[in-house]
Amino acid sequence: MANRVQIPTNNSSLIAMIADEDTIVGFLLAGVGNVDIRRKTNYLIVDSKTTVKQIEDAFKEFTSREDIAIVLISQFVANMIRFLVDSYNKPVPAILEIPSKDHPYDPTHDSVLSRVKYLFSNESVASDRR
C-alpha cells in the first residue's frame, strides 16, 4: 500500500484546542494545556480580535506537529476556516469539532459527521428495504 499512513505509537501525545475562551478555560482546568520551553501553547483562544489568518496558522501548526494526537476545534471557528478543515484528510491528528457555549451545535456543518450521516442514511434505507 503506497499511501499507508504511519500511525505513531508513543505514550504521550497532546490534545490541541482552537476555541473560545470559556471552552479553553474548562479544558485547561481539566489539565489539557501545555506550554513548552519557548512559551508555545497547544491552544489558541479565539475572540473577536482574532483574525482568520491567525486561526489558519494555528490550525496548520497543530496538524503538522508530531506530538499532537487530537485537535479540538470549536464549530464556529471551524466554520471560519471550513476550506482548511474540509481539505484535511489525514487520520492523525484527528480533527474534532466541538460545540461551544455561544454557538449552538449544527451537525450538518461537521465535515466528518456529514459523511457519516450520508453513509448511515444510505445504509438504514438499504436495511429498511430488506
Add this chain to the structure above:
Amino acid sequence: MSGQSQRLNVVPTVTMLGVVKARLVGATRGHALLKKKSDALTVQFRQILKKIVSTKESMGDIMKTSSFALTEAKYVAGDNIKHVVLENVKEASLRVRSRTENVAGVKLPKFDYTADGEASKNDLTGLARGGQQVQQCRVAYIKAIEVLVELASLQTSFLTLDDAIKTTNRRVNALENVVKPRLENTISYIKGELDELEREDFFRLKKIQGYKRREIERKMVLAREQQAVEKLHLQKGATWISYDSSQNLLSGTADKDEDIIF
C-alpha cells in the same frame, strides 16, 4: 472493454500453459481472500459508523453539562478565575496515548487518555471561594475529554477504514475484471495454438505415410517389370544382358533408398 480482449504476450507452449494456469489459480484465491477482507472491514466500518453517530449525540449533552459547570464555577468563584487558570498552565497532565488495533490487516489507531500528576496545579484554584464548584467543573471537563478522545479514535478509525475499504475494493475489482479475464484469455489462446500445432503434426504424418506407401508400390511395380524382363532374357538365353540389367537394378534401388529415408 479494453480488458476483455487482452491477453498476455506469451509463447504458446505447454510449460507456459502450466505457468498461466498456476497464475490463474493464484489470482482466484487472492480474489476470494480480498473479498473476505473487504467484507470483514465493512462489518467493522458499520459498527464504527453506528458508534460515531451515538457518541456525537452524547457529546452535545456532555459539553452542555461541562459548560454549565464552568458557569457555576465562574459565578461562585468570580469571573477572574479564568485568568488564574490561564496563568497556571505549565505541562499537560492529561495526555493521549495512541496504540494501533489490527482489523484484517488494517492498522486502526486507538486513543486512550492518561492522567498523570493528578490535579497538581489547579488544586488551589478557587481556594478563597467556590473551590468545590471548580473541582466539579474540572471533573465535568475530564469526562468531556473522555468522550472526545473516544470520538476522536472512532473518527480516525472511520477515515482509515474508509480508505482501506476503497483500496481493497479497487483491488477486488481489478482482479475480477482485468487480471482474471486476461489470464483466461491467455489460457484459451495457448490451448488453441497447441491444438493447431497438433493438427499440423497429424497432417504431416499422414502426408509422409502416403508418400512412403506410394514409394513402396512404385518399387514393387518396378521389381515386377524387372522380373518380367529377366524372365524374357532367360527365355532368350542371353546371359550377359541379364547380368547387366541386374546391375542396373541394384544401382537403381540404391538411389531410391535415399529418398525413402526422407
